Every structure is written in C-alpha cells, then in structure tokens.
Amino acid sequence: MKSLDELRAIREKMQKQVGLRSEGDAGIRVVVGMATCGIASGARPVLTALSDAVQEKGLTNVTVTQTGCIGLCQYEPIVEVMEPGKDKVTYVKMTPEKALHIVDQHLIRGQVVSEYTISGIMG
Amino acid sequence: MLAELSLNILDIANNSIRANATLITIQVLISTKKDRITIRILDNGDGMSEEMLTHVEDPFYTTRTTRKIGLGIPFFKAQALACDGSFSISSKLGTGTSIEATLPLSHIDRMPLGDITSTIHTLITCNPSIDFDYKYTYDDNSFELDTRTFRAILAPIPFTTKEVSNYIREYLAENKAETDGNALI
Numbered sequence: 001m002k003s004l005d006e007l008r009a010i011r012e013k014m015q016k017q018v019g020l021r022s023e024g025d026a027g028i029r030v031v032v033g034m035a036t037c038g039i040a041s042g043a044r045p046v047l048t049a050l051s052d053a054v055q056e057k058g059l060t061n062v063t064v065t066q067t068g069c070i071g072l073c074q075y076e077p078i079v080e081v082m083e084p085g086k087d088k089v090t091y092v093k094m095t096p097e098k099a100l101h102i103v104d105q106h107l108i109r110g111q112v113v114s115e116y117t118i119s120g121i122m123g
Numbered sequence: 124m125l126a127e128l129s130l131n132i133l134d135i136a137n138n139s140i141r142a143n144a145t146l147i148t149i150q151v152l153i154s155t156k157k158d159r160i161t162i163r164i165l166d167n168g169d170g171m172s173e174e175m176l177t178h179v180e181d182p183f184y185t186t187r188t189t190r191k192i193g194l195g196i197p198f199f200k201a202q203a204l205a206c207d208g209s210f211s212i213s214s215k216l217g218t219g220t221s222i223e224a225t226l227p228l229s230h231i232d233r234m235p236l237g238d239i240t241s242t243i244h245t246l247i248t249c250n251p252s253i254d255f256d257y258k259y260t261y262d263d264n265s266f267e268l269d270t271r272t273f274r275a276i277l278a279p280i281p282f283t284t285k286e287v288s289n290y291i292r293e294y295l296a297e298n299k300a301e302t303d304g305n306a307l308i
Contacts (some may be wrong), residue, residue: 001266001301002294007276010290014280034249036194039134040125048241051248055285063283066249068141069193 027061028107030054032094033078035069042095043077049096050079053103062107075118081106090118125198127237128162128226134195135164135222136246142168144219145253147246151239152260153308158228159208160236160308165221171214179212199224206230228308236308240295243268247291251282257295261303268294 032038032047051064072078075092079099082088089112091102098116105111114120125131132149139147144166152161171179178184182197196212199222203210208226226233243257247270257268268291270282280287 002297004272004276007273007287007290007294010286011277011280014284014286034133034137036125036134036198039130039137044130044133044238044241044245047245047249051288055288058285064249066137066245068137 027063027083028059029082030062030064030107031067031080031082032064033068033070033076033080034066037069037073038076038078041076045096046077046079046094046099049099050103053100054107057103057108059103059107072118075121091116092118092121124201124234126234128160128202128234129237129239129242131195131199131202131234132162132164132239133242133245135199136166136242138195139164139166139168139220140250140253142166142170142220144168146256147253148256148258149243149246150258150260151236152258153228153262153303155228155262155306159225160228160233161223161225163221163223165219167219170216170218170220172216176212176214196222202226202234206233208233240292240299243295244288244292248282248288259299259302261306264302266298266302268298 030050032043032050034043034047047064047066054062054064070078072092077094079091079094079102080088081091081102089106091098091113094116102113102116105113125134136147136149146167148163148165150161150163179196180200182194200210203224203226206226207230208224210224212220212222214220239259243255247255254270254274255268256271259266273282277287282288282291
C-alpha cells in the first residue's frame with residue numbers, strides 16, 4: 001500500500017516553495033461540461049487530458065474545472081475557455097487529442113483554434 | 124446508457140456536488156464469493172422532498188429549473204436492473220441523499236467498473252472544497268482515501284498542486300491493484 005509518509009514528504013517539499021507562487025492571480029478558467037450528456041460522450045478523458053497537460057506544462061495561471069449541463073448536449077464534450085477581458089470561447093465535440101491542441105495553441109500561445117469552436121463547426 | 128459503472132459514479136456524484144454537499148462518501152464493494160458488486164454514493168447535500176423522490180427515477184420528469192433531475196439516476200437504475208441487480212435511493216430534505224446499487228458480478232449484461240481511478244481523481248482534484256471518503260473493497264482486502272485525512276496532512280498545499288495530484292492518482296491506482304490483484308471487474 002502506498003504510504004501517507006510520502007504525502008508528508010510532498011508537503012515538506014512544497015511548503016518551501018509555496019511562498020514563491022503568486023496565488024489568486026486572476027487567470028484563465030477552463031471549464032469542462034460534466035453532466036450526464038458530457039460524461040456519456042467522453043468528457044472524463046478530455047478533462048483528464050486537459051488538467052494533466054496544464055500541470056505538466058506548469059501553466060499556473062490556468063485552472064481546469066468542471067460544470068454541469070450548459071444546454072448544448074448534442075455538441076458534447078464541451079470545453080469553455082474564459083479569460084478576463086475577452087469573449088468566452090466554446091469548443092465543441094472535444095477529444096483528448098483536440099484538447100491538447102487547445103492547450104498548446106490557445107492556453108499557451110493565445111490563439112483561438114477556430115475550427116474546434118462552436119461557430120467553426122456550424123460554419 | 125453509460126459504458127462504465129465508474130461513469131455512473133461520476134455522474135451521480137455530480138448530483139451531490141450540485142446539491143451543495145460538503146462530504147461525499149463513495150463505496151465500491153466487491154465480493155467474488157457472493158458474486159456481487161455494491162456501489163454506494165452518500166452525501167450530506169440538500170436532499171429531496173418525498174414528492175421529488177417519487178419522480179427522480181423517471182427520465183421524462185424534468186423541471187428545467189431543478190438541475191438535480193435528468194438521465195443520471197434513470198441510467199444508473201437501468202444498468203442495475205438490466206442485469207437482475209437492485210437499486211435504491213433514499214433522501215431527506217436538509218440531510219442528504221444516498222444511492223445504492225448491487226449488481227451480480229458474473230451477469231453477462233453487467234457493465235464493467237471501468238476506470239474508477241480516473242473518476243475518483245477527477246472528483247477530488249476538480250472539487251477541492253468538497254471532501255470525499257472513498258472506500259474500495261475486494262473480498263477481504265480494502266483501502267480507503269479520505270480527503271479529510273489528506274487535507275490535515277497537506278494544509279495549506281492544495282490538491283491541485285501537480286505533485287499532490289500525481290500522488291493521489293498513484294495512491295488510487297497502486298492501492299486498487301494491491302487490493303484486487305488487477306482482477307478484471
């Protein structure tokens with residue numbers, strides 16, 4: 001069994017670094033729809049891919065979270081990107097691969113991947 | 124229908140989150156001797172009135188103002204009944220809701236448990252303000268992850284920290300493998 005001592009060690013290590021981080025920095029919010037419609041169409045692997053990539057690339061200004069049904073069930077899995085001072089971007093019919101593309105293009109470089117957005121899909 | 128029982132668990136737990144629960148207990152209890160898997164999801168959220176409880180298993184009852192109602196509960200119930208299992212729900216306004224399903228392990232129509240580690244990891248790391256008490260039992264072996272214990276050790280380091288999030292995933296995966304010996308469930 002994995003021991004809790006390992007968790008204590010992580011705490012010791014992290015506590016030394018905690019002062020270095022600027023918490024509460026109003027950054028980018030990435031929201032994944034996680035109601036029955038989202039889950040049924042594969043939202044869980046999309047969310048896992050997003051949060052893993054955000055952690056892996058050290059994007060401390062990005063928070064990945066989940067929400068309920070936003071009423072566009074036929075376009076699930078849906079990922080919304082919200083950034084202060086900018087229009088909300090709604091990505092539809094997401095897959096883990098597309099999600100990683102969004103991390104690279106949108107979250108890191110600030111370029112909206114228009115072919116995955118709801119307006120891009122509907123023409 | 125959802126392809127994995129672990130997706131039903133994720134779905135039902137999201138009802139608890141929307142019902143303002145601060146503690147969600149999730150139990151996956153497997154007994155090969157009794158040939159059954161029992162799944163329990165208990166919360167201390169808003170709960171439901173008796174009137175609402177009578178409608179909640181009906182997929183076509185929906186009042187678009189209450190987000191607690193939809194296909195989540197009917198799906199889970201249908202999964203259980205499709206393999207001669209049982210399903211029950213009880214709730215009390217102001218106290219919380221509990222859902223329990225018991226399914227025969229060996230029934231051909233039983234959905235697989237699936238990626239339960241991802242379900243629990245997603246719930247914990249995406250809802251850092253909610254406590255989860257997760258227990259996984261396989262015959263005589265079991266393990267538990269209570270975020271209240273983790274929180275006490277970690278404070279003030281958040282669960283969303285990369286190292287902590289990775290630890291939680293490894294804790295769930297390794298302990299599950301040791302508990303069930305990587306049995307196919």
